[in-house]
Amino acid sequence: MAVVDPTYRPETDEHREAVERAQRALLDSAVEHIVEVVLRADGDIYEAAAPDGRVRFRREHDGPGWRFSIVEVEGRNPLADQAVDRFSPLAEERANAYPDRTENSYPFAYEQVAQLFDAPASPDLVAVHASAHNWENQGGHRGEHGSISVVQARAPFILAGAGVKQLGMIPRACKLVDIAPTVMALLGAEPGSGIGLNGSQRQEAFLARQDGEAQEAILDTAAPPPEHVVGLLLDGANANVLYDLANRGDAPNIARLMEMGVTFGYGAMSSLPTVTLANHTSILTGAYPGHHGILNNAWWDRVQGTQVITNSPMHWISAMDWLDPGVETLYQAVKRAFPGSVAVSINEPCDTGADYSIFGCMRNGEEIDRPPPVEELPHTTQRFVRPVKEYKWSSLIDHTAVEQFTGIWSGHYRGTSWPMPKFTWVNFSLTDAAFHEGGPYSEIARASVQDTDARIGEILDAVQRAGVFDRTAFFLTADHGMEESNPECTGNWAEALDASGVDYRDEGYMFIYVNP
Ligand SMILES: [Zn+2]
Structure with missing residues (x-):
């Protein structure tokens, strides 16, 4: 089992004492309104501590996965409630605004904690911010994520079209790590041997490293598998809100996909x-x-003594330099399973192995097309484009996504001929x-779904035009x-950490490295 390498995290009594001092500072009553739980790995024991109690647990191999056993609980076990159906649908979520730690749930919490500390660069402590916390002094907004709580973890998941059962919305949840193996199973790829969740060999793996499970129950195995798969990511879209807007007619193209297939009512849980x-x-x-190597927006490399930043416009182009060579991307897995096939990655920093990627073009020094002036952008809510800088920037970028997609799917783009990916x-x-900007229930959030839905409409039209x-x-x-x-x-x-007198770094407002 991958136990934390002691060369990365010094295991001396002195270090442990400093970590515990920092942990006490984070559990102090002065900050209990903004700290949901503080996580830590101590040898092969994991600990989650909240101001009103803590749990220590251990993991063992169970097939390719893990089985968890509780070693000790003091007070209330902060991770006891792992319900995936909490605060769903939207009316439930809205009726329970700002849930505190006794009302919240933390889907797959033991697994979520354990995977993170497998990374050599994992911190001494993970300070998980409270559900309701507003990062006003770090440029925060009405909408927040990053925490382990169910609403921040819950992403939408819709699978639709050829090879998918038409089940509508089902009262189920899965995990984001289940999506890649599900896509491979849907395409009819042959599983082989790979590395499983716990780091040992597993049979029936669709990817070289496979932590998730193919959701075979939603696949129509009687139908021929699809010849093409198109994946759409709506960054930061609250699942309950998205489903609600689709059901109300505000997102007709997303509603069409929902009608064509399966929607996970309780979402797909983020890691x-x-x-x-x-x-x-x-x-x-x-x-x-903790296994693919892109650990957080930023972290600290103890061995090199350097800060690593992956998620910023300046670093997207080279972010995948940190991708663990033992993992396989969906682009690579598809091309391995179907030799000669083409995989395309549009506006995505995680592009390793794709035949086309805008960041790949930039790495090759190619000139990138400029988007039109924002006033001429189709599918753009002008009343938000003008006052909100991020809305304008993202609208321009997302417009280029449609241009890249329709270009490549037309068979000819930027001087190159493309077979259908x-x-x-x-x-x-x-x-x-x-x-x-406005929080998940705001007018601006709704406008962003409407604009994006219209862009998805263009993508569906391009697939229709291609005749497939x-x-x-x-x-x-x-x-x-x-x-x-x-x-x-x-x-x-x-302030609480400073007052503890411990030397520390806080990376990404979450990863605490003691004596860095
Ligand atoms: Zn995001």
């Missing part, structure tokens, strides 16, 4: 930390952040910008949920 690139990579590899992935960013709509499957998901934060619930824990 801890529930942040962007860590989870784009989890969707596209079937592996957890076996797998095409499209990353839309506008929903994240808008859901952050009936032989194509689609899936739609997000990288994490988005929770309405409480504007009254502010502050940060830096």
